[in-house]
Amino acid sequence: MAMNTPDEGKWTEAIEKQTSKVPSGVYLSAAMLVMATSLAFKCFGKKHTALFIGQWAAPLLIMGVYNKIVKTEGHD
Template sequence: MATNTPSEGKFTIAIEKQTSKIPSGVYLTAALASMAASLTLKCFGQRHTALFVGQWAAPFLIMGLYNKIVKTEGHD
């Protein structure tokens, strides 16, 4: 019995091929760097900028998780 599962688009496959080349540590380093930059900005009194930069950590970690999944599971 054949299942009709949707396949990934060409654009998605191209993105996954490129992102899988990036080491996972890059995303963790970027997240930690954004937290450190946020702390530094906060210490210099740049409250709003510190909050803005500090919010980058979560997207970097999510991208790292996506990267790890693509490397282990691949596409389709």
């Protein structure tokens, strides 16, 4: 039994159309850069800054997954 899904709003469709143009490797590269930067701050004794910057990796990777889904599945 298929469920009816409401149409995505115009705003969401516009965002997905633009973000699908970004290569998936950009998000992975950004996440790796953030992790390396976090490690550098940790090595220089800036513990709190390292933790703050290190937390950016997960959202970047999630955005990369979302980007990949939009590219493969398309938008409504």
